[in-house]
Amino acid sequence: MIHIFNRKQLLADFDISLVAQARELLNQNGIPQLCRMKRGDDRVAHATGNTLPVGGRNRRDNSPRTFVHLLYVQKKDYQKAKEILHEAKLI
Numbered sequence: 651m652i653h654i655f656n657r658k659q660l661l662a663d664f665d666i667s668l669v670a671q672a673r674e675l676l677n678q679n680g681i682p683q684l685c686r687m688k689r690g691d692d693r694v695a696h697a698t699g700n701t702l703p704v705g706g707r708n709r710r711d712n713s714p715r716t717f718v719h720l721l722y723v724q725k726k727d728y729q730k731a732k733e734i735l736h737e738a739k740l741i
Contacts, residue, residue, distance in 0.1 A: 652682060652683070652684040652722060652723070652724055656724050656725055656726075657684060657722040657723065657724060657725065658722065658723060658724070658725045658728045659720060659721070659722055660672075660683070660721045660722060660723050660728065660731055660732065660735070660741075661719075661720070661721040661735065661740070661741060662718055662719070662720050662721070663718070663719055664716060664717070664718060664719070665719075666719050668740060669685060669719040669721055671738070671740060672721055672735055672738075672740050672741075673685060673721065675734055675735065675738055675740070676723070676731055676734065676735075679730075679731075679734055681723055681727045681730065681731050681734070682723070682724065682727070683721055683722060683723050683731075684721075684722040684723075685719065685720070685721050685722075686719075686720045686722070687717050687718070687719050687720070688717065688718055688720065689716070689717060689718075
């Protein structure tokens with residue numbers, strides 16, 4: 651089980667498809683992973699074009715929002731997972 655005390659961040663990206671490819675490769679190799687999403691920096695998102703429009707009735711600003719997808723693995727599996735993603739040219 652992956653929890654905050656035994657995990658290490660392997661990948662952080664705006665593109666969910668890249669994270670999904672990484673997760674699929676790790677699943678094929680039997681490496682458990684944990685994927686989280688957090689709100690990212692909107693200035694970077696504007697520069698890269700990775701934005702999502704915000705909807706809602708009570709929103710004062712209509713600025714786009716972006717999310718960063720974080721991929722964690724256990725510390726003991728970190729080196730192996732990093733090598734797998736490096737060979738696949740995902741990192």
